[in-house]
Amino acid sequence: MSQGTKHQAFEALKIPSFPIFVATFVLTMMADNVEHVISYWVAFEKFKSPTLGGFAVISHWLPFLLFSVGVGALNDRFDSRRLIQIGGSLFALVSLGWGYFFITDTLTIPWAMTLLVLHGFAGVFWMTSSQVLLYDIVGVEKLASAVRLNATARYFGVLVGPGVGSLIMSTLGPNKGILLNAALYLPLLIWLIKAPQPHRGKRLEQSAARRVSGLSDIWQTILTVKKIPTLGVMILLSGAASFFVGNSYQAQMPGFATDLGNIEPGMAYSMLLAADAAGALFAGITLEAGFRFARVSPSASMGFALAWAVALGSFAIVHNYPLALLCLFAAGYCELSFSSMNQTIVQMKAPDAIRGKVLGLFGMSSAGLRLFSGIFVGLIGSKIGIHFSLFGAALVFIVAVMGLMFLNRARSEVVV
Secondary structure, three states: OOOOOOOOOOOOHHHOOOEEEEHHHHHHHHHHHHHHHHHHEEEEEOOOOOHHHHHHHHHHHHHHHHHHHHHHHOOOOOOOHHHHHHHHHHHHHHHHHHHHHHHHHHHHHHHHHHHHHHHHHOOOHHHHHHHHHHHHHHHHOOOOHHHHHHHHHHHHHHHHHHHHHHOOOOOOOOHHHHHHHHHOOOOHHOOOOOOOOOHHHHHHHHHOOOOOOOOOHHHHHHHHHHHHHHHHHHHHHHHHHHHOOOOOOHOOHHHHHHHOOOOOOOHHHHHHHHHHHHHHHHHHHHHOOOOOOOOOOOHHHHHHHHHHHHHHHHHHHHOOOHHHHHHHHHHHHHHHHHHHHHHHHHHHHHOHHHHHHHHHHHHHHHHHHHHHHHHHHHHOOHHOHHHHHHHHHHHHHHHHHHHHHOOOOOOOOOOO
């Protein structure tokens, strides 16, 4: 999309199949977060283990680190819809697994770890392949709008997930609730059977002859990215955010909710998660409607990333519940802003011939490196406290962004 192209609000929704893509994405993300709300809470109540909370982050994101580029390469050769169905089926299987252990009261830490790892594998198949399918559905002209709407849909799922999860736990209980959650993946699986993908043919013409070649795919993709500086900066920024902070604080949210005091922990837990997601949802709607502080560019993305870190660092040290909600709302707004900018730039700069691999590398950086944030905030948090560990992680990320700003000072390219 050229710089001079006039932005039209919600223009990607005019593509017939895209609203269905977004709807199934929302439902799947909601189900994913309903599972987190129920499983994290039950596991926290049963084991009271910050270490398990840290492992939840590590096991969830390790498959992204190891297999994102490989799954991306598979998307360059095979039908993205079938790869997404693999992920959706694994999601449903994990929910059923939690249900079995809840009902039989046989959940142990090793089994909880196993289910968390399987959930991570489901995520890498679903998320990486969905980004490729998004391009195949909308093409390049409405790509920026589609990326913002998809990111907004993601956070809408995060927003309603805690509320739905809390409602399910209070009405059906965790046992029946987690089984009901497994059924929420069915619309995605069914729609994908014949979901249209009009732009897939052109992309595959350039990539069909390329083999999936394991570790060499990662190196070859890195070499390609090095030749496109803006692409490299965005991948590094996403990687730094994931490496130091990620979403590790969400796995520790039951602990933050308990520490705030004078509030029923279950309600505080749900409201804290919802505040973060509400900020992101507000950002997505206002940005797509045309109310924005800056055009999409590397400099603007890094500015929002800095603001995100400041908001999370502030949340880590406050002890006032309304102020904590405000900090998380600001963090959600800034995270949606910089992450959607990053993904838009990566999608628009990625060569079609290796689009799946580049998006896989981006997924490896933006999602896979989150396993290290589990170490910083979770495992270290079990030693020095989650408040200090989150504050320290945010502070280190601020230093990293300032370094990237220095390296990128000569590039202020406006993408859209």
